[in-house]
Amino acid sequence: MYKYLNKVNSPKDIKAMSVEEMDLLAKDIRKFLVKSVSNTGGHLASNLGVVELTLALHKVFDSPEDKIVWDVGHQSYVHKIVTGRKNDFTSLRQFNGLSGFPKENESPHDIFDTGHSSTSISVATGIACARDIKNEDYSVISVIGDGSITGGMALEALNHLGYVKKNMIVILNDNEMSIDKNVGGMSRHLSSIISNSTVNKVKDEVEKLLSITSTGNAISKTANKVKDSIIGKFIPQECALFDSLGIKYYGPIDGHNTKELIDILIKAKNKKGPVLLHVITKKGKGYKFAEEKPDKYHGVSKFDIRTGVLPSSNKSISCAVGEKLIDMAKKNENIVAITAAMPSGTGLNLFEKVYPNRYYDVGIAEQHAATFSAGLAKNGLKPYFAVYSSFLQRAYDQVIHDICITNKPVTLLIDRAGIVGNDGETHHGMFDLSYLNSVPNITVMAPKDTRELELMMDLSLDINAPVAIRYPRGNSYYLNKGSYENINIGQYEVLEEGKDTVILAIGNMVKHALEASEILLNEDIKPTIVNARFLKPIDETLLHKLVKEYKNIVTIEDNIITGGFGSRINQFIIDNGYDVKVTNIGLPETFIPHGSPNEIYDSIGLSPNCIADKIKSL
Ligand SMILES: Cc1ncc(C[n+]2csc(CCOP(=O)(O)OP(=O)(O)O)c2C)c(N)n1
Numbered sequence: 146m147y148k149y150l151n152k153v154n155s156p157k158d159i160k161a162m163s164v165e166e167m168d169l170l171a172k173d174i175r176k177f178l179v180k181s182v183s184n185t186g187g188h189l190a191s192n193l194g195v196v197e198l199t200l201a202l203h204k205v206f207d208s209p210e211d212k213i214v215w216d217v218g219h220q221s222y223v224h225k226i227v228t229g230r231k232n233d234f235t236s237l238r239q240f241n242g243l244s245g246f247p248k249e250n251e252s253p254h255d256i257f258d259t260g261h262s263s264t265s266i267s268v269a270t271g272i273a274c275a276r277d278i279k280n281e282d283y284s285v286i287s288v289i290g291d292g293s294i295t296g297g298m299a300l301e302a303l304n305h306l307g308y309v310k311k312n313m314i315v316i317l318n319d320n321e322m323s324i325d326k327n328v329g330g331m332s333r334h335l336s337s338i339i340s341n342s343t344v345n346k347v348k349d350e351v352e353k354l355l356s357i358t359s360t361g362n363a364i365s366k367t368a369n370k371v372k373d374s375i376i377g378k379f380i381p382q383e384c385a386l387f388d389s390l391g392i393k394y395y396g397p398i399d400g401h402n403t404k405e406l407i408d409i410l411i412k413a414k415n416k417k418g419p420v421l422l423h424v425i426t427k428k429g430k431g432y433k434f435a436e437e438k439p440d441k442y443h444g445v446s447k448f449d450i451r452t453g454v455l456p457s458s459n460k461s462i463s464c465a466v467g468e469k470l471i472d473m474a475k476k477n478e479n480i481v482a483i484t485a486a487m488p489s490g491t492g493l494n495l496f497e498k499v500y501p502n503r504y505y506d507v508g509i510a511e512q513h514a515a516t517f518s519a520g521l522a523k524n525g526l527k528p529y530f531a532v533y534s535s536f537l538q539r540a541y542d543q544v545i546h547d548i549c550i551t552n553k554p555v556t557l558l559i560d561r562a563g564i565v566g567n568d569g570e571t572h573h574g575m576f577d578l579s580y581l582n583s584v585p586n587i588t589v590m591a592p593k594d595t596r597e598l599e600l601m602m603d604l605s606l607d608i609n610a611p612v613a614i615r616y617p618r619g620n621s622y623y624l625n626k627g628s629y630e631n632i633n634i635g636q637y638e639v640l641e642e643g644k645d646t647v648i649l650a651i652g653n654m655v656k657h658a659l660e661a662s663e664i665l666l667n668e669d670i671k672p673t674i675v676n677a678r679f680l681k682p683i684d685e686t687l688l689h690k691l692v693k694e695y696k697n698i699v700t701i702e703d704n705i706i707t708g709g710f711g712s713r714i715n716q717f718i719i720d721n722g723y724d725v726k727v728t729n730i731g732l733p734e735t736f737i738p739h740g741s742p743n744e745i746y747d748s749i750g751l752s753p754n755c756i757a758d759k760i761k762s763l
């Protein structure tokens with residue numbers, strides 16, 4: 146088992162290997178990856194695709210002196226395996242375990258923390274510029290996917306890199322997939338290079354010739370060598386897009402041919418100025434089920450290796466959003482849906498099937514998506530931009546400048562709000578209540594459950610201005626508590642009447658508050674529980690009443706305490722000169738690591754038990 150993998154404890158061990166041994170090592174690594182991720186969950190398909198590429202990089206370059214910067218970082222598992230962390234894979238993405246992304250504090254080989262896409266060329270260009278100022282000598286390599294290179298930042302960085310002309314290598318790992326099918330003009334252009342390339346044409350011709358002329362194995366091997374050397378001569382090709390920016394294009398290169406990869410990396414290492422290597426890989430390579438469904442195997446939870454069966458899950462909140470939007474679109478022909486490369490994640494894949502002409506996947510381009518939505522609204526449409534909370538951070542200025550100042554009726558469906566779990570600190574949606582709190586013109590709401598989310602979507606139709614609705618990652622759930630009638634703007638609802646303490650909970654924290662209240666029954670403590678559906682506007686009438694009636698006001702939110710819902714309530718109390726004890730419960734002002742949501746809530750005092758303890762202490 147793992148004969149070759151067992152020999153590798155550091156990149157030095159790869160340097161000692163022959164190409165044939167590296168190929169056997171690649172086989173071991175694929176087996177290890179599939180086995181290990183089937184037990185922990187994680188990003189499988191992208192990692193299976195970069196095995197040879199990663200090994201070739203570690204063969205040619207000296208990490209960590211040479212700097213390999215992984216874009217997004219979800220494909221850095223092979224890099225982690227060969228840089229001394231293979232034994233930690235049992236804890237991958239678990240609480241206190243190995244991160245699923247590069248982390249500077251995990252290993253000196255992880256050059257830069259990532260999680261969001263399209264940052265690697267900027268980081269690498271920065272490192273290369275600093276290297277030259279400090280007269281240092283090493284290689285800098287950015288590894289970026291065909292999906293991530295569509296992100297605005299990556300294009301900005303290429304523009305700059307071609308201008309400063311630093312010695313640097315950009316490896317474009319092209320598997321013709323983002324999470325879902327890659328989209329856009331850039332993707333089309335890259336695909337056309339692959340299908341039109343002289344290399345591929347020559348390859349096809351030579352292969353045809355070989356199949357006619359080679360009768361035995363020995364001839365085949367020799368013929369293959371001839372083929373490789375013929376093909377080798379045809380790299381580089383021209384690619385006007387990159388070449389005209391000042392970045393020398395080499396490709397396309399077979400990303401599963403170790404020898405070809407090593408040769409081209411050595412050439413690139415010795416080249417002056419920036420180069421881009423267009424490496425073609427197959428997402429999911431080597432595991433049949435992942436090759437067939439790379440989108441399903443992009444990020445997986447535990448699965449059965451033999452059958453490839455992924456655990457069936459209940460309907461997600463995102464799916465409910467997709468279905469609701471379809472329902473609304475039937476009645477309102479102005480509704481259009483926008484995603485930035487997350488159709489399956491946000492549930493908009495469902496919308497696309499029914500309304501392909503009213504659906505836009507703009508690629509990994511959150512900033513463009515926000516301003517594009519404003520443009521659609523300008524021309525009379527009713528855009529719904531579904532986006533993960535942490536990725537919307539990218540488009541903060543566009544939300545302010547293009548949606549809110551101009552008061553456009555764009556609705557932001559903010560998915561993955563709050564703690565998301567195993568992706569960790571780069572992906573928790575912990576800031577949106579704070580960053581939207583201070584922006585004029587926008588109505589911000591968070592539902593207690595999925596039914597209320599649907600009602601909020603109905604309400605958004607009547608608001609001729611910007612709206613944001615935030616909801617968590619996970620399965621649909623129904624509390625069956627309080628009213629499910631139409632909601633009025635800014636109206637809270639009292640779910641349980643108690644005494645002394647009133648809990649104002651927003652979004653998914655209503656569920657935690659209700660569970661905390663049940664725990665407290667054993668202690669004979671019964672707080673009043675309010676479903677505070679709106680971050681803004683707040684329900685001033687109810688708040689005046691509550692603040693006068695109760696000794697303790699407690700706010701709970703799945704968002705950083707600083708500047709969020711609690712802060713808004715504090716401001717109300719100060720502005721109105723009330724003298725009352727207020728306790729804000731929420732996420733601490735720190736970056737929160739990965740783990741299951743329950744473990745995280747427990748560790749930061751946001752689980753129902755912790756909330757009950759806190760109330761008791763009041
Ligand atoms: C700013 C941002 N938007 C969206 C995502 C979600 N996301 C993670 S990986 C990915 C696809 C990346 O495609 P590509 O770069 O081609 O890598 P591959 O998975 O194909 O190897 C997306 C959309 C993200 N991480 N960051």
Ligand SMILES: CC(=O)[C@@H](O)[C@H](O)COP(=O)(O)O
Pocket residue numbers: 217219260324443444490561565568618
């Ligand atoms: C790497 C990345 O950003 C995505 O793959 C992300 O992990 C998806 O998260 P969900 O599983 O919540 O859709």
Ligand SMILES: [Mg+2]
Pocket residue numbers: 290291292318319320321322323
């Ligand atoms: Mg890709």
